[in-house]
Amino acid sequence: MIKVIQPGLQxxxxxxxxxxxxxxxxxxSGAMDKYSYTAANILVGNDENAAALEITYMGPVLEFHQDAxxxxxxxxIPPKVNGQPVPMWETLAVKAGDQLSFDFVKQGARVxxxxxxxxxxxxxxxxxxxxTLCGIGGLDGRPLQAGDExxxxxxxxxxxxxxxxxxxxxxxxxxxxxxxxxVVGLCSYRLTEESKERFFSIDWTVTPEANRxxxxxxxxxxxxxxxxxxxxxxxxxxxxxxxxxPIGSIQVPDGVEPxxxxxxxxxxxxxxxxxxxxxxxxxxxxxxxTNEKVRFVAVSIEEALxxxxxxxxxxxxxxxxxxxx
Amino acid sequence: xxxxxxxxxxxxxxxxxxxxxxxKEVFIKEGDAVKSGDVIGLVEVxxxxxxxxxxxxxxxxxxxxxxxxxxxxxxxxxxxxxx
Numbered sequence: 001m002i003k004v005i006q007p008g009l010q011x012x013x014x015x016x017x018x019x020x021x022x023x024x025x026x027x028x029s030g031a032m033d034k035y036s037y038t039a040a041n042i043l044v045g046n047d048e049n050a051a052a053l054e055i056t057y058m059g060p061v062l063e064f065h066q067d068a069x070x071x072x073x074x075x076x077i078p079p080k081v082n083g084q085p086v087p088m089w090e091t092l093a094v095k096a097g098d099q100l101s102f103d104f105v106k107q108g109a110r111v112x113x114x115x116x117x118x119x120x121x122x123x124x125x126x127x128x129x130x131x132t133l134c135g136i137g138g139l140d141g142r143p144l145q146a147g148d149e150x151x152x153x154x155x156x157x158x159x160x161x162x163x164x165x166x167x168x169x170x171x172x173x174x175x176x177x178x179x180x181x182x183v184v185g186l187c188s189y190r191l192t193e194e195s196k197e198r199f200f201s202i203d204w205t206v207t208p209e210a211n212r213x214x215x216x217x218x219x220x221x222x223x224x225x226x227x228x229x230x231x232x233x234x235x236x237x238x239x240x241x242x243x244x245x246p247i248g249s250i251q252v253p254d255g256v257e258p259x260x261x262x263x264x265x266x267x268x269x270x271x272x273x274x275x276x277x278x279x280x281x282x283x284x285x286x287x288x289x290t291n292e293k294v295r296f297v298a299v300s301i302e303e304a305l306x307x308x309x310x311x312x313x314x315x316x317x318x319x320x321x322x323x324x325x
Numbered sequence: 326x327x328x329x330x331x332x333x334x335x336x337x338x339x340x341x342x343x344x345x346x347x348x349k350e351v352f353i354k355e356g357d358a359v360k361s362g363d364v365i366g367l368v369e370v371x372x373x374x375x376x377x378x379x380x381x382x383x384x385x386x387x388x389x390x391x392x393x394x395x396x397x398x399x400x401x402x403x404x405x406x407x408x
Binding site for chain 1: 334336337338339340369370371372373375395396397398399
């Protein structure tokens with residue numbers, strides 16, 4: 001069992017996500033940075049869908065009440081065991097009574113803590129991911145609180161040697177200025193040519209409204225092509241007839257402050273979505289903090305698929321490396 | 326007696342507030358005495374309000390950020406002089 005002494009700012013149980021219910025309006029939730037989440041599970045020999053903790057901005061203080069094998073990946077929120085710094089991206093052993101805590105965030109925004117066996121919470125619609133807006137999944141459908149007790153599960157697939165490390169070239173680095181690749185559409189035709197051009201040529205600043213639901217950006221006003229709104233669409237020029245929102249889609253309500261919809265977002269609605277973040281760059285998006293900068297770069301579907309292939313190759317490389325060690 | 330300076334940092338990024346609510350007085354004024362554990366401001370991010378607390382006893386010498394400034398993680402918020 002792991003006892004929560006301090007919960008951190010927002011620490012939730014997440015797995016690969018609640019996949020397959022999007023059409024009934026259930027967003028997937030799940031780890032926002034899948035790459036780091038996957039690496040953490042690989043490092044402790046877990047099933048790849050095992051539940052881990054997603055830590056945001058500020059780490060919790062956790063006390064282990066049993067011996068455990070753990071791994072910490074993602075952004076750099078330097079971890080300590082009993083006050084001594086321990087490495088990230090490495091298989092670690094902790095003993096009953098050990099306390100895990102964290103320093104201030106240095107880079108990135110989210111850390112994943114995987115425990116060999118996974119975090120044992122009930123499966124809700126095939127997933128252990130916390131969806132706080134509905135209050136389901138994870139531990140009682142909410143972020144961790146002081147005094148919570150987390151059970152460790154049995155989803156270990158193989159033993160990984162303590163001290164096993166992800167190769168340096170497979171460890172992502174994080175920056176305060178980022179390029180995020182998007183595929184233009186579905187409703188980009190609603191923006192004026194000038195606004196479309198501006199969208200891709202300015203640095204957007206992440207506002208304090210940036211969480212698992214979505215990230216809101218500050219930059220400049222964008223304008224929509226004037227038209228008589230069709231039947232079924234709202235009266236604002238940023239409205240269209242309702243559509244399903246792709247995960248990672250970007251909308252600009254009233255032309256002010258674009259919002260990227262992420263893992264816990266509404267699944268559809270009536271705002272024009274002007275582009276969609278490619279799946280691999282959602283991992284990067286998850287590690288961007290409030291007040292950091294984003295430049296959006298348009299890519300083709302082929303380039304997005306190529307990026308996905310490279311991502312899969314990297315994950316395969318990680319697994320291969322661990323089997324060799 | 327010489328005094329040493331102690332920095333108060335924000336562990337998280339977000340919007341800084343010196344008041345508990347818009348219609349309330351500030352938590353602490355510059356020049357006031359402060360005790361370890363006293364709340365000196367709030368940082369709002371992801372709809373959470375995180376309390377920034379003094380970690381030493383002393384006098385709150387100055388704030389280095391303004392009401393509603395957007396802070397980076399690790400940014401210096403205030404200086405406390407410790408007697």
